[in-house]
Amino acid sequence: MNIKEEINRLFKEEYGKLISVLTKTFGASNIELAEDVVQEAMLEALKQWEEKGLPDNPVGWIYKVAKNKALNVVNREKHKRNYQSEIANHLQSQWTAAPMLDHIFSDKEIADDQLRMMFTCCHPKVSLDSQVALTLKTLCGFSIPEISKAFLTTEENIRKRLIRARKNIRDAEIPFEVPQGKALDKRLTAVLESLYLLFNEGYYPSKGNDIIRYELCEESIRLAEIIAASEVITKKSNVYALLALMVLNVSRFKSRLGPHDTIIDLENQARANWDQKLIQKGIVYLELATEQGEVSIYHILATISAHYCTAPDFDSIQWLDILNLYNHLMEIDNSPIIQLNRAIILAKVEDATFALQALDQIEDKSQLQSYLPYFTTRAELHFQNNELELAINVLKEALKITKRENIKHLINSKIDLYSENN
Amino acid sequence: MQEFMLFIKTKGDHLESLSPEQQQAHIQKVGVYIGGLIQAGKLKGAQPLEMEGAVLHGNKGVFKDGPFNESKEVIVGYFHLVADSLEEAVEIAKANPIFEDMDASMEIRPIKQVEGIN
Incomplete structure (x- = not known):
């Protein structure tokens, strides 16, 4: 790794921590000030390190600069600004400034x-x-x-x-x-x-x-893990469930990516590329989530994801169990997108006609009118039913809602495929 | 929980009796002591005072300056504490490293609380 990448990685890792500590110091109404101070500290580090190379303890180095800048800000503008924080008061005293800085920059804080x-x-x-x-x-x-x-x-x-x-x-x-x-x-x-x-x-x-x-996926997992590790929050069932859901989904992230920003569906993903370590981790989170007997949409979605991740192959997926989970989910949240996803499962358990009927029964379709998977799912179901003309018509509608050329290209190639079979 | 003011008094500048190395060591010890109070949530504030200043006496609009004698016993700083009782505040005061390194005295007084307006 070259020095620039190393510095970037370090900055990204430390940025949020420094912002948080300084926002506490200056008060939540001064977030922008905290951002400015961290920005300055990092620019200073960048300048120094590009000239002289990385110091022995780069994190400690940045923290020291940030501490000094915080001290300057609090003392320079102490009569101009209202920091609304006891910490800022302590930073204005020769006796308490240094011990307070050590305290607020401790790992636990x-x-x-x-x-x-x-x-x-x-x-x-x-x-x-x-x-x-x-x-x-x-x-x-x-x-x-x-x-x-x-x-x-x-x-x-x-x-x-x-x-x-x-x-x-x-x-x-x-x-x-x-x-x-x-x-x-x-x-x-x-x-x-x-x-x-x-x-x-x-x-x-x-x-x-x-x-x-x-x-983005990694960051949301990292932040949720901070909540999971916290001592002040005791009811963590939903936190663990969300973590299970995110970790299990992300275990398949890389095998989902097809060419041109497309998504490879479950059936065609290379299972060998799934991250088994993450799947294990997700299962552990799911077990922790069920300890307190609560059920949220995260619990159900995570359980569904666990079904996919742990089935030895596509044919052994327990579709009926998953359909039951979706039925349960609809009692908590019957949003159109969840109904759409349920219909896909219904096609596996029953058949495409059943699934299409379920789609027709969705009352409020306004949200789906701009949701591409709604159209591709319908088209696929008509295709399974050998209703090629209907499938093609749905895809033609789908062309109208996307401006992206590569997506249009994919839809068109599907239309061509269906037309040949027609 | 109650708040207390601790006034620290020494004869003259309390650091002057120490060599530079001793001063350094003393400041370090005080830092650890104050860090502990911060962590325990006992400290509302603590500040040292400059050695120079003024003493003023007044009676019905007639003022008399001084004498301010910085070589005599002067207040060198204060601690504003939160403690359960006067006893706890006294124990906190006794743990101050200043007593290990020099001759000092402290006055510890509960802060009067507001009990309605007359």
Whole structure:
């Protein structure tokens, strides 16, 4: 690894930790100040290291620079800004500044602060897409161009979302803490939702490039693991279930990728390429998730994923069990996309006609009208029923909802295939 | 939980009686001591004071300056503590490394709490 890559990796690893500690120091209303300070510290490190090479303890080096900068900021602007933090007061005293810096930069405090940062970023006063953008920016060290690539939107758009998120936090005076008591359950649900969204941004196709997408999945797992390791959060059933779901899905990530940003379906994935270590890890998380007897959509989705991962081959998948899990899932969440996924299983257990009927029964199809898998699934089901003309018509509709040339190309080649059989 | 002020007094500049090495070692010990208080959540604040300053006496609008004598016993700093009781605050005070390294005294006083407005 060359020095530039080494520095980049190090920065990405340490960025979120430093931001979290400094946000606690300056107060949640000063997130941007924390970002500026970390940015400066990293630029300084980059300049030094490119000239003189990596120091013996690069992480310690960055922390030292960050500590000094924090101290300067707190003392330089102490009469101008309201930091609303006892830490800032301690950093203004000759006696307590150094012991306080050592304290807040200890491993345990850093882990707790990342947790607090998650709860601050994913506060209900911040809109869901801003939550995810801010989490990526602060906790994962993603740059604005990287976030905009991940979301397939403009940098300007992401910049606006971040500004809005920081403003929401300031205006609502959101404290930098993990909520306690009854509020915790609700807020934890919101954090997990945001992490799941982050994961799905990475996991589902036609968004950004593969490397960034895989990183999104890794980051959402890393953040969920911080929650799982926390001592202040005791009810972790849903956390473990979400982790199981993410880890089991990611174990198949690389074997899912086909040419031109396409997804290879389960039947045609090379099982030898599945990551067995991750599958084991996912199963352990799933066991932990079931200890407290709770059932959330994460539990059910993770169990479904475990079925796929542990079946020795495609033909031994227990479709009936999976259909039952989907039936159970629909009692909690009968969103159109879940109904669509259930219909795919129904085709395995019963037949394509049954599945098509189930699709027809979905009441609100508005969400599906822009969802490509809805069309490809319908087409496939008609094809199985030998209704080639219907299959082709559905695919022609699908062509209208995508602007991506490579996807259009794939749809067209399928239309050609069906037409030849016709 | 109650809050306390601890006023630390020494004769003259408390660090002056120490060699540079001893000063260094002393500051290190105080750092560890304060770090422990921070970790235990006992410390609201602690600050050293400059050696120069002023003493003022006043009575019904008539002021008299000083005398301020920095070689006599002066307040060199304060600790603002949170403790369960005066006894605990005294124990915390006794553990201050300043007593290992020099002659010092401390005054420990509970902070009066607001009990409504008259």
